[in-house]
Amino acid sequence: MQRLLIAMIGLVLLTGAAAAATLEERVVEHRLANGLTLLLMERHQAPIVAVNLTYKVGGVHEHNGITGVAHLYEHMAFKGSRTIGVTDATQEKPVLEELDRLAEAITAEKARGTAADRTRLAALRKQFAETETKADGFVVPAELATLYQRHGGVGLNATTGKDLTRYFLSFPSNRLPLWAAVESDRMANGVLREFYKEKNVVLEERRQRTDNSPSGRLHEAFSAAAFQAHPYGLPVIGWPSDLDGLSKARTEAFFQTYYGPANAVLAIVGDINQKDVIALVEQTFGRIPARPPSPPVLTIEPPYAGERRVEVEYAAEPQILIGFHKPGADHPDDDVFDVIDSLLSEGRTSRLHKRLVQEKQLATSVSTFSDYPGAQYPNLFVIGATPRAPHTAAEIEQALYEELDRLKKEPVTPRELEKILNQVDAAQVRALRSNSGMASRLGYFQAINGDWRETFKQRDRIARVSPEDIRRVAAQYFTKSNRVVATLVKPAKQETESKP
Amino acid sequence: MNRVVAALFARVFFLTALLTAPPALAPTAAQPAPLGDPRTMIFDPVTITVPEVERVVLENGMIVYLLPDRELPLVTVSAMIRTGAIYEPADKVGLAGLTGIVMRTGGTARLTGDQVDEELEFLAANISMGIGAESGSASLDLLKKDLSQGLAIFADMLRAPAFESAKVEQAKRQALEAIRRRPDSPGGITAREFRKLLFGADHPLGRESTTDTVSRTTRDDLVAFHRQFFAPNSLILGVTGDFEKPAMLDALRKAFGDWQPQPVALPALPPVTASSGPGAGRSVNILRRDLSQTHLRIGHLSVKEDDPDYFALALLEDILGGNSFTSRLFRDVRSRQGLAYSVGSRIAPGNAGPGVFMLHALTKGPSTYQALSSMLDHMEHLRQEPVSTEELQLAKDAFLNSFVFSFADSGLIVGRLMGLEYHGLPKDFLQRFRDSVVRLTKEDLLRVARLHLHPDRVIILAVGKDNDFEKPLSTFGRITVLTLKPGG
Numbered sequence: 001m002q003r004l005l006i007a008m009i010g011l012v013l014l015t016g017a018a019a020a021a022t023l024e025e026r027v028v029e030h031r032l033a034n035g036l037t038l039l040l041m042e043r044h045q046a047p048i049v050a051v052n053l054t055y056k057v058g059g060v061h062e063h064n065g066i067t068g069v070a071h072l073y074e075h076m077a078f079k080g081s082r083t084i085g086v087t088d089a090t091q092e093k094p095v096l097e098e099l100d101r102l103a104e105a106i107t108a109e110k111a112r113g114t115a116a117d118r119t120r121l122a123a124l125r126k127q128f129a130e131t132e133t134k135a136d137g138f139v140v141p142a143e144l145a146t147l148y149q150r151h152g153g154v155g156l157n158a159t160t161g162k163d164l165t166r167y168f169l170s171f172p173s174n175r176l177p178l179w180a181a182v183e184s185d186r187m188a189n190g191v192l193r194e195f196y197k198e199k200n201v202v203l204e205e206r207r208q209r210t211d212n213s214p215s216g217r218l219h220e221a222f223s224a225a226a227f228q229a230h231p232y233g234l235p236v237i238g239w240p241s242d243l244d245g246l247s248k249a250r251t252e253a254f255f256q257t258y259y260g261p262a263n264a265v266l267a268i269v270g271d272i273n274q275k276d277v278i279a280l281v282e283q284t285f286g287r288i289p290a291r292p293p294s295p296p297v298l299t300i301e302p303p304y305a306g307e308r309r310v311e312v313e314y315a316a317e318p319q320i321l322i323g324f325h326k327p328g329a330d331h332p333d334d335d336v337f338d339v340i341d342s343l344l345s346e347g348r349t350s351r352l353h354k355r356l357v358q359e360k361q362l363a364t365s366v367s368t369f370s371d372y373p374g375a376q377y378p379n380l381f382v383i384g385a386t387p388r389a390p391h392t393a394a395e396i397e398q399a400l401y402e403e404l405d406r407l408k409k410e411p412v413t414p415r416e417l418e419k420i421l422n423q424v425d426a427a428q429v430r431a432l433r434s435n436s437g438m439a440s441r442l443g444y445f446q447a448i449n450g451d452w453r454e455t456f457k458q459r460d461r462i463a464r465v466s467p468e469d470i471r472r473v474a475a476q477y478f479t480k481s482n483r484v485v486a487t488l489v490k491p492a493k494q495e496t497e498s499k500p
Numbered sequence: 501m502n503r504v505v506a507a508l509f510a511r512v513f514f515l516t517a518l519l520t521a522p523p524a525l526a527p528t529a530a531q532p533a534p535l536g537d538p539r540t541m542i543f544d545p546v547t548i549t550v551p552e553v554e555r556v557v558l559e560n561g562m563i564v565y566l567l568p569d570r571e572l573p574l575v576t577v578s579a580m581i582r583t584g585a586i587y588e589p590a591d592k593v594g595l596a597g598l599t600g601i602v603m604r605t606g607g608t609a610r611l612t613g614d615q616v617d618e619e620l621e622f623l624a625a626n627i628s629m630g631i632g633a634e635s636g637s638a639s640l641d642l643l644k645k646d647l648s649q650g651l652a653i654f655a656d657m658l659r660a661p662a663f664e665s666a667k668v669e670q671a672k673r674q675a676l677e678a679i680r681r682r683p684d685s686p687g688g689i690t691a692r693e694f695r696k697l698l699f700g701a702d703h704p705l706g707r708e709s710t711t712d713t714v715s716r717t718t719r720d721d722l723v724a725f726h727r728q729f730f731a732p733n734s735l736i737l738g739v740t741g742d743f744e745k746p747a748m749l750d751a752l753r754k755a756f757g758d759w760q761p762q763p764v765a766l767p768a769l770p771p772v773t774a775s776s777g778p779g780a781g782r783s784v785n786i787l788r789r790d791l792s793q794t795h796l797r798i799g800h801l802s803v804k805e806d807d808p809d810y811f812a813l814a815l816l817e818d819i820l821g822g823n824s825f826t827s828r829l830f831r832d833v834r835s836r837q838g839l840a841y842s843v844g845s846r847i848a849p850g851n852a853g854p855g856v857f858m859l860h861a862l863t864k865g866p867s868t869y870q871a872l873s874s875m876l877d878h879m880e881h882l883r884q885e886p887v888s889t890e891e892l893q894l895a896k897d898a899f900l901n902s903f904v905f906s907f908a909d910s911g912l913i914v915g916r917l918m919g920l921e922y923h924g925l926p927k928d929f930l931q932r933f934r935d936s937v938v939r940l941t942k943e944d945l946l947r948v949a950r951l952h953l954h955p956d957r958v959i960i961l962a963v964g965k966d967n968d969f970e971k972p973l974s975t976f977g978r979i980t981v982l983t984l985k986p987g988g
Contacts, residue, residue, distance in 0.1 A: 145825030152901025
């Protein structure tokens with residue numbers, strides 16, 4: 001019986017590895033002379049294609065004073081180029097320049113604080129509003145999105161994170177030339193029009209995701225407490241005052257620095273012919289001149305000396321986040337954390353779910369994140385939980401530490417590890433169900449790990465993690481002096497409703 | 501440098517000729533793109549081959565749709581069950597949802613709930629189960645090699661869930677905590693309060709669970725609810741993935757074949773009387789919360805899915821606020837005025853009850869009036885003037901050219917057929933939708949706007965800090981101040 005079981009496990013492992021090999025063979029990599037990496041996978045299930053354009057730029061490339069610039073640029077990339085989104089770019093240009101001069105004058109005047117000349121400010125604002133109306137006259141609203149939609153594009157969107165900014169959509173595969181023309185144009189010749197209005201849109205996004213969201217507030221304060229030096233501590237959405245003062249010149253300079261083709265990974269999955277697509281991308285993206293390499297992130301978070309705790313007061317039910325500093329994507333311990341991540345919170349049979357949600361019923365939910373808030377640089381292993389009344393965040397914290405201590409003392413069982421591998425195997429098969437999911441995976445691993453093959457090697461790396469690795473990593477990283485804890489607490493005098 | 505330019509021009513010439521589109525040069529000094537102007541590109545229409553889906557009725561009345569798709573070694577079985585929260589008793593709101601949850605967690609005749617989880621997660625198999633307002637749903641998704649094991653558990657869960665007491669209690673405690681936490685999510689508050697205003701706080705489509713209704717619900721209620729609605733003749737099953745039809749039918753007969761049919765009665769939904777009829781005027785409802793951003797909803801009841809005007813209304817809604825980036829609301833309220841990050845509209849056609857047509861936005865307190873006013877103007881404008889030729893063409897092109905995505909995978913195709921059968925709609929519904937969109941004219945849209953949009957009698961809901969509003973909302977209609985009840 002025992003032997004049979006082992007033989008069966010061997011067979012399952014083989015199937016998983018074999019599946020990854022076949023998938024890997026279906027991916028074609030092509031490097032353009034300007035440095036852009038193109039990844040292609042043919043999948044002919046339906047006459048559709050998914051594209052994912054990932055730039056190695058995000059919040060991690062910001063500093064105080066320009067927080068939010070990566071995300072704001074992502075919004076601006078939908079405003080068009082010198083030919084798209086405008087009636088006449090030549091006539092538009094001086095108007096936009098005048099608008100920028102006025103905006104900078106307003107920022108400078110405001111920066112004088114109480115000494116600011118209010119009459120001058122009012123006059124500048126009036127002029128600004130008039131010039132903005134003039135600039136609006138050149139705008140062809142939403143022309144870029146209109147082109148995509150008219151041709152059946154769906155899921156047009158973009159995201160900005162700590163490490164990456166990603167642009168994606170899906171469309172009927174015979175429209176690929178249209179996409180290549182529009183996309184390469186906007187990535188090379190973007191014009192920051194409607195810039196100042198879009199800041200207001202982003203401020204609304206901030207109000208929605210952060211200011212009026214209990215968890216949004218908690219996460220922002222948690223990251224800020226965890227990283228005192230490294231830019232992972234800065235909010236991707238931006239501090240409101242930074243957004244307000246952010247100049248177009250700084251935004252443009254940010255684009256010039258980080259949006260070079262060598263920083264881009266273009267993943268295309270679907271009903272395509274690889275040769276045709278390579279030719280098409282060469283003709284379009286290939287025209288974009290190479291740029292100097294973008295500067296590296298130099299700051300390293302100094303070693304921790306003592307636990308950091310932060311309380312966020314907000315009129316809402318309690319939540320807790322606990323983080324432990326850990327290395328980034330290039331360190332072997334990162335794989336061990338991936339296993340610990342699954343072990344602790346993947347599914348109903350995971351350790352934390354079983355202990356905290358089912359048995360003790362202290363929490364309604366518990367989750368872990370192994371690359372928080374970004375994956376590229378040294379980051380945090382984070383546990384988040386929602387207490388169930390009348391239980392408190394403190395009780396949860398206690399129970400969590402008991403579970404982490406178990407990891408340090410008792411070796412993880414082979415069955416637990418086997419379950420995790422089975423889940424990784426199945427996830428790799430399921431990943432191919434969607435073109436966009438596969439494109440996203442390929443682009444992500446190429447951008448973060450420097451090699452798309454890592455998406456298929458992930459399984460082998462996880463298979464190599466031993467119970468002893470887990471014990472060692474738990475003992476090394478899950479210590480009091482290496483952790484940061486943030487809790488959401490009600491203000492002393494609770495006011496949930498404003499008075500009429 | 502010169503060589504590069506020459507080479508680029510050569511490409512332009514060559515490719516534009518290939519595309520048979522005129523090389524429309526932009527009137528600016530900008531460099532011409534190598535493929536020509538994307539605005540003038542022309543492509544062949546997108547052709548779709550829709551695979552044949554087999555429909556089989558088992559001897560006990562269970563309907564089964566089958567569509568093999570051998571690309572990946574996976575199988576998915578999904579189910580729709582004729583039930584819903586609209587059928588639960590008024591004093592036990594939340595019962596249907598709890599039943600769905602504990603069917604999944606509370607074990608079966610053969611395995612405890614914990615054993616089920618162990619077995620499924622070891623196989624990396626997923627089973628989900630849930631009961632929504634107007635239907636129940638379940639799905640099994642696993643590697644092909646694990647089908648017989650997974651299917652047995654799935655069938656047991658649907659047929660003979662054990663409803664372990666501990667899991668019932670756990671689900672109730674979780675539900676109570678969720679109720680406690682409702683005030684933390686302004687979006688959730690807005691959605692629930694708006695439904696109450698539309699359908700009435702006591703109507704099955706508007707009511708919400710409370711601490712009382714959940715506390716009162718017992719294990720026996722869950723058992724009875726399951727017994728009342730779960731029968732083979734009230735199930736529609738859809739199977740996709742890597743299988744042979746005869747073998748799959750054998751497996752399904754083995755899993756479900758001896759399940760005896762029983763009559764299932766679905767009580768009729770009471771009529772909706774809460775919302776304003778013609779002449780009732782607008783209602784403006786304010787729910788005060790200490791937020792820096794106001795959640796706005798504007799809307800009224802609307803057509804059912806089988807209404808002949810639904811297709812035209814759906815396209816009109818795309819133009820108003822449905823299409824992101826290009827819709828009127830997005831372009832004006834977001835891009836031009838910078839008032840919102842989230843803004844748009846939605847039409848949810850009715851099935852059991854009436855549908856809903858609504859506009860929504862989140863804007864800072866001091867621009868609440870302006871945003872609301874703009875949104876109402878856009879709604880009114882659709883009744884005053886026909887949409888432009890370009891807008892109609894864009895909405896049609898977007899719909900028709902993205903139509904292929906409705907057939908992007910076998911799960912979508914089968915899921916749609918199940919939904920259509922469930923709601924009593926014709927199986928060629930989507931084709932009819934497409935055909936009617938092709939024929940729609942500006943006049944059609946104006947007619948449905950005048951018939952089905954009623955900005956003069958909308959329900960307006962603003963959740964936020966009304967002290968911050970730049971102007972009182974009383975110009976839009978009579979104001980009612982709502983309060984949030986604790987525990988409900």
